[in-house]
Amino acid sequence: xxxxxxxxxxxxxxxxIYALIALGYTMVYGVLQMINFAHSDVYMVGxxxxxxxxxxxxxxSMPGVVSFAIxxxxxxxxxxxxxxxxxxxxxxxxxxxxxxxxxxxxxxxSLLLEYSGQVIFGADPKVFPEVLNNTPLFEMAxxxxxxxxxLVIGVGLVxxxxxxxxxxxxxxxxxxxxxxxxxxxASILGVNVDRTIVFTFVLGSALAGVGSVLVGVKYPxxxxxxxxxxxxxxxxxxxxxxxxxxxGAVLGGLIMGLSEEMVVAYLSxxxxxxVAFGILILILIVRPSGLLxxxxxxxx
Amino acid sequence: xxxxxxxxxxxxxxxxxxVENLKVDYGPIHAIKGISFSVxxxxxxxxxxxxxxxxxSTLRALSGVLPCQGSVxxxxxxxTKLPSHKRVALGLAHSPEGRGVFPNLxxxxxxxxxxxxxxxxxxxxxxLEKGFSxxxxxxxxxxxxxxxxxxxxxxxxxxxxxxxxxxELLLLDEPSLGLAPLIVSQIFEVIQELNAxxxxxxLVEQNARLALKKSHRAYVLxxxxxxxxxxxxxxxxxxxxxKAYLGG
Ligand SMILES: Nc1ncnc2c1ncn2[C@@H]1O[C@H](COP(=O)(O)OP(=O)(O)OP(=O)(O)O)[C@@H](O)[C@H]1O
Ligand SMILES: [Mg+2]
Numbered sequence: 298x299x300x301x302x303x304x305x306x307x308x309x310x311x312x313x314i315y316a317l318i319a320l321g322y323t324m325v326y327g328v329l330q331m332i333n334f335a336h337s338d339v340y341m342v343g344x345x346x347x348x349x350x351x352x353x354x355x356x357x358s359m360p361g362v363v364s365f366a367i368x369x370x371x372x373x374x375x376x377x378x379x380x381x382x383x384x385x386x387x388x389x390x391x392x393x394x395x396x397x398x399x400x401x402x403x404x405x406x407s408l409l410l411e412y413s414g415q416v417i418f419g420a421d422p423k424v425f426p427e428v429l430n431n432t433p434l435f436e437m438a439x440x441x442x443x444x445x446x447x448l449v450i451g452v453g454l455v456x457x458x459x460x461x462x463x464x465x466x467x468x469x470x471x472x473x474x475x476x477x478x479x480x481x482x483a484s485i486l487g488v489n490v491d492r493t494i495v496f497t498f499v500l501g502s503a504l505a506g507v508g509s510v511l512v513g514v515k516y517p518x519x520x521x522x523x524x525x526x527x528x529x530x531x532x533x534x535x536x537x538x539x540x541x542x543x544x545g546a547v548l549g550g551l552i553m554g555l556s557e558e559m560v561v562a563y564l565s566x567x568x569x570x571x572v573a574f575g576i577l578i579l580i581l582i583v584r585p586s587g588l589l590x591x592x593x594x595x596x597x
Numbered sequence: 598x599x600x601x602x603x604x605x606x607x608x609x610x611x612x613x614x615x616v617e618n619l620k621v622d623y624g625p626i627h628a629i630k631g632i633s634f635s636v637x638x639x640x641x642x643x644x645x646x647x648x649x650x651x652x653x654s655t656l657r658a659l660s661g662v663l664p665c666q667g668s669v670x671x672x673x674x675x676x677t678k679l680p681s682h683k684r685v686a687l688g689l690a691h692s693p694e695g696r697g698v699f700p701n702l703x704x705x706x707x708x709x710x711x712x713x714x715x716x717x718x719x720x721x722x723x724x725l726e727k728g729f730s731x732x733x734x735x736x737x738x739x740x741x742x743x744x745x746x747x748x749x750x751x752x753x754x755x756x757x758x759x760x761x762x763x764x765e766l767l768l769l770d771e772p773s774l775g776l777a778p779l780i781v782s783q784i785f786e787v788i789q790e791l792n793a794x795x796x797x798x799x800l801v802e803q804n805a806r807l808a809l810k811k812s813h814r815a816y817v818l819x820x821x822x823x824x825x826x827x828x829x830x831x832x833x834x835x836x837x838x839x840k841a842y843l844g845g
Contacts, residue, residue, distance in 0.1 A: 468713070475699045475710050482697035485660045486758070487685035487714035
């Protein structure tokens with residue numbers, strides 16, 4: 298029983314992380330109908346931005362929530378900026394190009410970031426700064442609740458709540474939803490479609506930044522290829538939920554996190570990564586549009 | 598159907614829209630081959646023509662979602678090269694062919710999208726209220742997703758949305774498309790009423806008889822060119838128009 302609760306907490310934390318990254322895939326897909334393969338590398342850059350910020354401010358010498366917040370801020374800023382640049386210089390020039398060209402460009406940007414990362418940051422893994430202590434906050438019924446478990450789940454929830462507010466209760470968010478179904482009509486109503494797309498990239502990238510710090514706190518080893526596997530899993534989460542669907546990405550992420558944790562706990566850690574692909578294959582066979590996937594929306 | 602001929606407006610001098618030698622190409626296809634026309638303040642001008650004549654392409658060029666050649670002048674300002682989202686701020690509103698409501702947004706949110714270029718909250722609230730009192734049906738359904746509305750209700754959303762900026766010029770693309778006769782006459786009553794209140798309208802219709810009855814002047818488009826133009830009541834009696842577009 299204690300085990301189960303502990304695994305649930307871990308699974309939720311992992312799921313929150315997958316969800317944060319999956320949201321970036323799903324939002325960009327929503328407005329551009331493209332898979333931004335570079336998203337997982339934006340996430341990686343976020344982890345390094347936090348890493349260097351920690352070294353710069355010597356944060357490890359003053360662990361605590363404030364340092365944690367500074368890490369978050371650094372990663373969010375780094376990711377948002379990178380997302381903005383990628384959209385501006387890689388994708389925007391191809392706005393009217395065939396889908397295949399855009400896909401290849403996305404893969405190219407991803408490789409560029411991965412290998413530039415190896416050159417700039419070095420290929421060997423680095424240890425993510427430890428700013429939150431790992432000692433249990435309190436114990437209850439034999440389960441120890443750690444501060445970082447709360448922070449991971451809490452920050453994940455807050456980030457998603459903020460996103461929800463932005464998308465469903467602000468003018469920019471409304472424009473984003475409008476652009477996702479019909480950019481042409483949005484533009485004749487006065488929406489600057491390019492700006493809305495930038496907004497989407499910045500938002501999605503910022504969430505990946507949040508995710509990267511949460512991962513760094515939970516699994517403190519970072520390296521330039523760290524985005525590949527987690528990016529793939531987050532992508533599966535987005536597909537599972539229904540790509541393009543915001544709530545779907547959250548749901549997909551949580552399902553992925555929980556099932557991975559449970560499989561590792563009760564079957565074998567050998568299957569850690571197999572879960573994701575098992576789910577992907579299953580969803581593609583049974584329900585290709587995803588759990589909450591919308592049907593093809595009509596266009597002008 | 599009971600039809601009143603609209604009165605010819607008094608201030609025919611001011612040109613709200615002046616289009617010169619407009620050309621639109623889709624790759625190798627020349628959809629619009631150099632047309633010129635104008636709309637004066639207070640007028641309802643209709644563009645009629647059969648399928649593929651280029652009516653929709655013309656409106657799209659006017660609102661800037663299609664690249665074009667020639668010149669488009671709105672209230673004396675050349676907007677030919679202006680991106681579409683900036684034209685709205687100059688008072689150009691467009692209710693597109695097929696309505697183009699956002700199915701994933703509520704009726705209320707759809708109307709707010711129409712006011713995207715306005716930052717004055719009080720003005721938005723006022724125009725929203727006007728829209729709801731013009732189309733009470735929409736008020737009842739304000740929190741419903743627009744995708745769940747009937748075709749006629751969606752057309753109301755499209756028009757109400759375009760009216761959110763109190764436009765200088767309202768472009769209406771086939772407001773009667775796919776609607777039952779009763780709804781069509783309701784929609785056209787609203788159009789007349791809007792015009793009586795001073796809205797200048799450029800109306801695109803396949804239903805030539807209806808368009809000619811409800812407009813002051815008209816241009817007949819045929820394969821991307823202006824074939825005929827004149828006062829609508831004269832065109833109604835014109836032999837060529839009768840044969841080609843009025844079925845007799
Ligand atoms: N996206 C496009 N690509 C290529 N050709 C197009 C495109 N859109 C329109 N056309 C062509 O341009 C011409 C004019 O089309 P347009 O839609 O403007 O006609 P229309 O008068 O609005 O017709 P309808 O009454 O059927 O709506 C047609 O020959 C059409 O096939
Ligand atoms: Mg048309």
